[in-house]
Amino acid sequence: MDVDWSADLQAVALTLKLAFVVTLLLLAIGTPLAWWLAHTRSRWKAPLAALVALPLVLPPTVLGFYLLMLMGPHGLVGRATQALGIGLLPFSFSGLVIASMLYSMPFVVQPIQTAFEAIGARPLEAAATLRAGPWERFVHVALPLARRGVITAAVLGFAHTVGEFGVVLMIGGNIPGATRVISTQLYSHVEALEYPAAHRLAAVLLLFSFAVLLWVYRLSPKGALLASTAPDGVPRP
Amino acid sequence: MTLSLPRGLFALTLAALAFSARADEIQVAVAANFSAAAQKIAAQFEHDTGNTVKLSFGATGKFYAQITAGAPFDVLLAADQATPARLVAEGKAIPATLHTYAIGKLVLWSADPALVDAKGEILKSDKWKHLSVADAKLAPYGQAAKETLAQLKLTDAVQSRVVTAENIGQAWQFVQTGNAELGFVALGQVQPPDGSRVPGSMWLVPDNLYTPIRQDAVVIAASKSGAAATAFVDYLASDKARVVIKAYGYSW
Numbered sequence: 001m002d003v004d005w006s007a008d009l010q011a012v013a014l015t016l017k018l019a020f021v022v023t024l025l026l027l028a029i030g031t032p033l034a035w036w037l038a039h040t041r042s043r044w045k046a047p048l049a050a051l052v053a054l055p056l057v058l059p060p061t062v063l064g065f066y067l068l069m070l071m072g073p074h075g076l077v078g079r080a081t082q083a084l085g086i087g088l089l090p091f092s093f094s095g096l097v098i099a100s101m102l103y104s105m106p107f108v109v110q111p112i113q114t115a116f117e118a119i120g121a122r123p124l125e126a127a128a129t130l131r132a133g134p135w136e137r138f139v140h141v142a143l144p145l146a147r148r149g150v151i152t153a154a155v156l157g158f159a160h161t162v163g164e165f166g167v168v169l170m171i172g173g174n175i176p177g178a179t180r181v182i183s184t185q186l187y188s189h190v191e192a193l194e195y196p197a198a199h200r201l202a203a204v205l206l207l208f209s210f211a212v213l214l215w216v217y218r219l220s221p222k223g224a225l226l227a228s229t230a231p232d233g234v235p236r237p
Numbered sequence: 238m239t240l241s242l243p244r245g246l247f248a249l250t251l252a253a254l255a256f257s258a259r260a261d262e263i264q265v266a267v268a269a270n271f272s273a274a275a276q277k278i279a280a281q282f283e284h285d286t287g288n289t290v291k292l293s294f295g296a297t298g299k300f301y302a303q304i305t306a307g308a309p310f311d312v313l314l315a316a317d318q319a320t321p322a323r324l325v326a327e328g329k330a331i332p333a334t335l336h337t338y339a340i341g342k343l344v345l346w347s348a349d350p351a352l353v354d355a356k357g358e359i360l361k362s363d364k365w366k367h368l369s370v371a372d373a374k375l376a377p378y379g380q381a382a383k384e385t386l387a388q389l390k391l392t393d394a395v396q397s398r399v400v401t402a403e404n405i406g407q408a409w410q411f412v413q414t415g416n417a418e419l420g421f422v423a424l425g426q427v428q429p430p431d432g433s434r435v436p437g438s439m440w441l442v443p444d445n446l447y448t449p450i451r452q453d454a455v456v457i458a459a460s461k462s463g464a465a466a467t468a469f470v471d472y473l474a475s476d477k478a479r480v481v482i483k484a485y486g487y488s489w
């Protein structure tokens with residue numbers, strides 16, 4: 001069997017690029033969203049929180065199929081992107097980024113939200129009495145106290161995007177260098193009965209994931225990943 | 238009346254055999270492209286023989302992996318010839334039952350009723366952005382599409398515009414939702430016999446542009462319902478079944 005390392009390496013590189021872009025964008029969008037969810041008393045809180053959590057429940061291929069319809073030429077999003085001159089999103093890297101952001105959203109928003117909620121009102125009130133404005137309170141008080149939640153969110157968002165499969169399969173089109181990621185490449189190997197190639201790629205994915213998680217646990221040795229969202233330095237009542 | 242133990246056992250065995258011969262249940266693994274036709278044929282077979290047929294639909298490669306791992310399938314209706322042949326060579330399928338039950342037909346299709354012309358010239362134009370094709374490594378229809386493009390000397394010209402689907406079902410989905418303007422799909426998908434013809438335009442790819450998509454059936458060696466399984470595989474070659482197979486766009 002001819003060994004095609006270059007295709008596998010290309011898939012690995014693309015997956016890392018996708019996971020980095022998605023994680024950065026999700027942190028940028030997810031942090032304010034988590035802040036809002038943690039503090040709002042709006043009646044929109046519950047519907048929005050439910051919407052964010054939806055990808056946890058929906059089968060990824062179903063999510064992918066709806067995205068395919070929505071972003072297609074007859075879909076709402078598809079007509080908008082065409083009108084804006086962007087063209088259609090399926091089968092493109094941008095399309096994958098948007099789909100992955102939706103799919104990994106709960107893994108980023110929820111840990112940050114939990115961390116913000118755990119801070120409570122007191123540190124922020126104390127900062128306010130010291131005449132810190134809302135922006136200063138957010139940047140200099142809330143964010144540092146919630147940093148473990150943010151790290152957890154980043155790692156989970158990254159890891160979840162690396163392992164994503166169903167959505168990519170549905171809207172990717174498996175184009176080398178644009179939408180062919182590790183999981184779909186691995187799947188193709190398995191389906192084509194190329195077991196040695198599949199084992200090799202699976203081993204790479206496994207080692208990578210283990211290394212990332214190991215690094216995170218080393219970073220925060222105190223507890224389990226998902227439980228590590230309690231803020232540092234805040235005395236428990 | 239007293240019945241001796243050996244005699245009683247013999248009678249029981251006979252009764253069990255008679256019962257099992259009359260109403261067997263078989264598990265059939267069916268290649269995704271043949272799903273609709275298989276359901277019709279299985280219903281007829283159940284009606285005609287009294288046996289029960291349980292159908293599973295999926296990718297032929299996946300079925301191969303499952304069968305070699307001991308999955309309880311009695312029959313495989315593959316999308317290709319290579320997989321059943323491989324099972325036979327490995328002693329996991331019964332050689333005498335191996336035969337071609339359907340030959341698939343490839344079409345170039347578009348959801349746009351005005352896009353595809355009668356000769357497939359559209360492939361040479363730049364009026365489209367994406368051509369949906371099933372993975373040639375995984376799907377026989379993908380292989381046929383690849384051969385067709387090679388015969389037309391268009392492989393390089395369309396390369397950057399090809400989107401690869403995992404199977405022929407997904408290739409159909411890409412083009413049916415309009416995300417790909419063009420797609421190579423199976424005739425049976427475009428023209429289901431229930432008359433619900435999907436609006437669009439198509440080019441029936443001439444047979445000489447690709448190797449015939451021969452789909453083979455075989456009985457799995459580990460089957461515990463060998464007789465019923467063999468009966469089902471034979472039934473696929475009956476006139477009654479062939480009417481259905483033809484209606485779904487296959488020849489044999």
